[in-house]
Amino acid sequence: MKRLRTVNDVMTHAVISVDRGAAFKDIVESMRQWRISALPVVADDGWAAGVVSEADLLPKAQGVDVPRAVTAGQLMTAPAVTVTRDAARAGAARLMARDNLKRLAVVDGDGRLAGGVSRGDLLKVCLRSDEDIAEELREVVMAHLTPDESAAVRVHVSNGVVHPDGSIPDASLFDVLVRVARGVPGVVDVAVRLDVGSPTRR
Missing domain, CATH: 3.10.580.10 (CBS-domain)
Known part of the structure; x- marks a missing residue:
């Protein structure tokens, strides 16, 4: 990739x-x-x-x-x-x-x-596929969260706009994840729907 x-x-x-x-x-x-x-x-x-x-x-x-x-x-x-x-x-x-x-x-x-x-x-980079962007974003998320925490965050990309949802354990991670996501080539915007709280196993 x-x-x-x-x-x-x-x-x-x-x-x-x-x-x-x-x-x-x-x-x-x-x-x-x-x-x-x-x-x-x-x-x-x-x-x-x-x-x-x-x-x-x-x-x-x-x-x-x-x-x-x-x-x-x-x-x-x-x-x-x-x-x-x-x-x-x-x-x-x-x-x-x-x-x-x-x-x-x-x-x-x-x-x-x-x-x-x-x-x-x-x-x-704007022509990069949503699937390609999402794959890299999942790697980025995993790098900043534990396996249990990353399992509680889902990433969907549509026309270059990232739609992460789920929950994160600490509010301080919110800005980190948004900033990192915006830095991924091909990302046009980040529409975040993340709750702060204990992650739930899925």
Whole structure:
């Protein structure tokens, strides 16, 4: 069962890029051909040097004179905003939201371009099946409760919304279980119906 927790789990491994010397028209053509709005720019050693986006190209289209800006290396925004393969998926999503980015370059530990991750890639977790989510949630619940206690908690997932019900022995566990459940990939919301009291064997 794939947990979809890291960038590597959802990223696109084959990514379109350009080198520093790519000409303006070639950059535009690549964007048009692949229907993307930004391209990572790589150095000769494969290192992610920057990103050239439609926003970087628009001044030319508007007739604004941008001297000595005709190649990807001259037009790009640098340094590139990147994440590593093992970065948390949720962290990449926060970075995109904070900086209003549509995609991020993904690099290996040495900074070489390894792929890319887009908003759409990060939303793949929303397609995770309810059964898959429920299976992981049961493991999560068991990790925080004794076997007798976990037997008194039932987990049902519908369209990504978690509906745990039953009883827990201690009110302090309520917030813990809700927080942990929200952290499971694919969970959209948690609708809790848990009573506090002695668990009943089932």
